[in-house]
Amino acid sequence: MGRVAHSAHTQRSRFGLTLLALATVLCLFAALPVLSQSGRRSGKGKPPGPTADPNRPGSPSSPSAPSGTVSGEIDPNDVVRISSNLVPIPASVIDKRGNAVMNLKLEDFELHVDGQPRPLSDLSRSETSVRLAMLFDNSGSLDAAREFEKQAAIRFFRKVMRSKDEAAIYSIETDSYMAQPLTSDVVRLEHTIAMFGRPEGGTSLFDAIVTASAYLRPYSGRRVLVIVSDGIETTSQHTDFDFVVQRVLGNDCQVYVVQTGLYDGANLRALAAERRMEQLTSQSGGAVYLPKTTAELDIAFDQIAADLAHQYVLSYYPSADNRDGRLHLLELRIKTRNDVRVRSRKGYYAPKPATSAGW
Secondary structure, three states, X not given: OHHHHHHHHHHHHXXXXXXXXXXXXXXXXXXXXXXXXXXXXXXXXXXXXXXXXXXXXXXXXXXXXXXXXXXXXXXXXXXXXXXXXXXXXXXXXXXXXXXXOOOOOHHHEEEEEOOEXXXXXXXXXXXXXXXXXXXXXXXXXXXXXXXXXXXXXXXXXXXHOOOOOEEEEEEEOOOXXXXXXXXXOHHHHHHHHHOOOOOOOOOOHHHHHHHHHHHHOOOOOEEXXXXXXXXXXXXXXXXXXXXXXXXXXXXXXXXEEEEOOOOOOHHHOOHHHHHHHHXXXXXXXXXXXXXXXXHHHHHHHHHHHHXXXXXEEEEEOOOHHHOOOOEEEEEXXXXXXXXXXXXXXXXXXXXXXXXOOOO
């Protein structure tokens, strides 16, 4: 009788252990999806970019996240990597009277890359959103016209910003910094400009251009830099202007310059700075404006706003063998008309594959 009871007890123990093992296996299988998801959502792949200094006037504590960023199981890095093959080509087309030509179609355009014809895959209009960074000179090289420039910049944001657009603001000084990350809040942008104090210190313009173009890189839409400065560079760590141009083109940014501080006449213009700004805007498909009076500031900003509103945005996808990290020359033409002028970027840098990229 004792042996029977012992045998029954043993069987019950084995059955209990079997149930425990089965439950453990089921728990492990149930945990696997959670573990894989937690690894994907750990924050890896967050778009790079400088953060605002919370101790400076008008600066929030942290940058805003990109609009339309992917969530869930898609890594934002994957999106940037896939779309990096696309070369966007914003283009402004002007007739002989200086008026924007607005009725062109994709078949009206012709693209040459390194002298060879290449296909364009898409055309959109000004409905494409804008990601804009204004680089505002707060260095000691500027004068008493500062308040006029601040007010003109504030009016520019009111004119150019649409609900789907976002803008950031950088302060150009000895240690240039991002005063306002990307936002669609026009009041916040106006407040940031208004809070800038008296200009002083050096001018790290090149550093601001390199940093701002890199900050815009992960974002969709047209990437635009608007530089409000006399263009004089004094204190940047990046001193090679060719490197600055390379970064702007590599990050697919279009540059506009309102060259300020030159109101006392042509004799006081920094000609070297003017030539650099002309080269930067020409290579990127933008434009430089030289207001001779403070009254012309509004005109310059109005022209930039109008240009952005009337642009064509064309798409070119380079072949895989062109991903060599080198500069490739672009020439965009209108093949159906000879009475218009096209302004667009002059080149692009094709990033190398991720395993050997130098960016």
